[in-house]
Amino acid sequence: MKKYLALILAIVMSLSLVACGGGGGGTESPSGGGETQSGGQTASGGDIYVLVPNADHGWTGAVLTYAQQKAEEVNAEGNYNVIVQAATDAKNQQEQIDDLLAAATPPAGIVILPYDNTMESSMNNIAATDIPFIMVDRIIDNPVVQEKVVANVKGDNEGIGKATAERFIADGLQPGDKLYVMIGDTSSVPEMRNKGFTETLAANGWTEEQLATIEYSAATGWSRSTGKQLFIDWINSKTVEELGEYHYIFTHDDEIGMGILEALSGTEIEQA
Structure with missing residues (x-):
């Protein structure tokens, strides 16, 4: 830096x-x-x-x-x-x-x-x-x-998205699998990260229809607390069966990831 x-x-x-x-x-x-x-x-x-x-x-x-x-x-x-x-x-x-x-x-x-x-x-x-x-x-x-x-x-934001998709695919992600993406803000950074991510998925067999099923959060503003609340709201909007279909979440920043971990270790998520 x-x-x-x-x-x-x-x-x-x-x-x-x-x-x-x-x-x-x-x-x-x-x-x-x-x-x-x-x-x-x-x-x-x-x-x-x-x-x-x-x-x-x-x-x-x-x-x-x-x-x-x-x-x-x-x-x-x-x-x-x-x-x-x-x-x-x-x-x-x-x-x-x-x-x-x-x-x-x-x-x-x-x-x-x-x-x-x-x-x-x-x-x-x-x-x-x-x-x-x-x-x-x-x-x-x-x-x-x-x-x-x-x-x-700037950093290689498209490369970040590409590397994330490659990591998910190496871990078993298949075309059409349920995906949730928690974005940073409304600047060029999330746009480029999503571009690298989705283009890599497309290059690995994802169709336009399958890419269209990817679910995106509202902007977190790169905030841990906002990311945490958006994740809690998302979790609480799903049934246990629906959540079981999601195996991968792409967060645009480690602060957002930390918000998810705080949510999972807290009591704000409804007990099913």
Whole structure:
């Protein structure tokens, strides 16, 4: 994770130097919730904003922590002023972007982990400027944004889905078997994980009709507690006979899996 954030900031800093020619001056700090960190001084290279979701579970917490640590290192060098800002929700992140784009002095660069796919309009607005930007993890994949983005930094989400399907098949999953998928959120990450998963099933004999029988949860938001409650609700909506037909559950994140384990070890599930 530390190397991940270091790479992102290094790319943005190098591109912003070219784009801004070393011009400087601070921007107004964007309004909105979340934690903000700044070097507290005007740096010659200008301000770089790192926009991330709030630390609402382990992974986003790690992103925020390591982004702040890297910002401190960069700020100590004095060439750039890195400001890390966490958004409480997608609307808050949209407001942060609006404020940045309306500032008298534009940022030297933006690193953003988009909250979800509802950020597409805001990402289009960034792409309409000359501000270099990088997207992290949750990618807005449209031609306008992709033409201007410096880099998309992400894991192999399709590979995760593919590997999961291969593991299930190796363990005995057959075409048409009952499957329950507990998704993360409404961003590109679950889309790509499901794509890798279902394409691998299709390559191993699943028909379109069989793929259509796969059951999906509502978005868990990568939250252990939400995943736990959704799993409890799902279990309680089935009969014992129906549950006996499910042998595989694909969770998009270990936090969701931990929620399932908590549900199974608790008393919230009705006793049949």
